[in-house]
Amino acid sequence: MNKLPISQIGAPVLRQTSQDVEFPLSPAIYQLIIDLMHTAELTNGVGIAAPQVAASLNLFILASRPSPRYPHAPTMEPTAMINPKIIDRSSENIGGWEGCLSIPDHRAVVYRAQWVDVEYFNMQGELQRNRFSDFVARIFQHEYDHLYGVLFVDHVRPEDLISEEEYQRVCFDPLPRSMASPSSSQEHSVS
Numbered sequence: 001m002n003k004l005p006i007s008q009i010g011a012p013v014l015r016q017t018s019q020d021v022e023f024p025l026s027p028a029i030y031q032l033i034i035d036l037m038h039t040a041e042l043t044n045g046v047g048i049a050a051p052q053v054a055a056s057l058n059l060f061i062l063a064s065r066p067s068p069r070y071p072h073a074p075t076m077e078p079t080a081m082i083n084p085k086i087i088d089r090s091s092e093n094i095g096g097w098e099g100c101l102s103i104p105d106h107r108a109v110v111y112r113a114q115w116v117d118v119e120y121f122n123m124q125g126e127l128q129r130n131r132f133s134d135f136v137a138r139i140f141q142h143e144y145d146h147l148y149g150v151l152f153v154d155h156v157r158p159e160d161l162i163s164e165e166e167y168q169r170v171c172f173d174p175l176p177r178s179m180a181s182p183s184s185s186q187e188h189s190v191s
């Protein structure tokens with residue numbers, strides 16, 4: 001297992017549209033998946049997408065679990081999601097804090113669908129269908145964006161971006177006043 005270097009914002013690979021993975025998985029792709037899982041674990045990441053390690057492929061790992069960065073995350077087995085698609089999504093959007101391994105020391109409240117119906121292939125090449133909700137749906141949408149060259153900062157106004165240090169200070173407060181509206185519900189500091 002290898003810990004892979006994380007591409008940082010500004011790297012062109014983070015802005016590219018990724019390519020589908022072919023089955024059966026090549027030994028190199030299989031190793032990439034193992035290394036992605038290992039890298040997510042070592043960096044306390046709850047998800048990591050292939051473009052974040054400079055591999056422009058439609059592949060990410062979902063690995064929700066509690067950690068210092070995400071103390072309220074539900075626990076799930078790290079799962080490789082290959083050639084994923086969002087089939088349907090809730091009309092309701094929910095705000096929650098996000099960060100990104102490719103954009104260190106920054107956080108912002110991002111509005112995402114409360115649930116998503118998804119399809120993806122597992123490592124055996126079997127089509128999986130699932131509905132994810134709340135925090136796991138948030139991770140899925142964040143990682144899915146990476147496959148299309150979209151970063152969480154693209155969803156927020158520059159003035160709503162805050163430092164990790166500032167986040168630690170305010171994370172138990174409600175959403176920033178500028179983000180709050182009577183019609184929107186919120187997750188409380190879940191990510």
Ligand SMILES: [Zn+2]
Pocket residue numbers: 099100101102142146
């Ligand atoms: Zn990210």
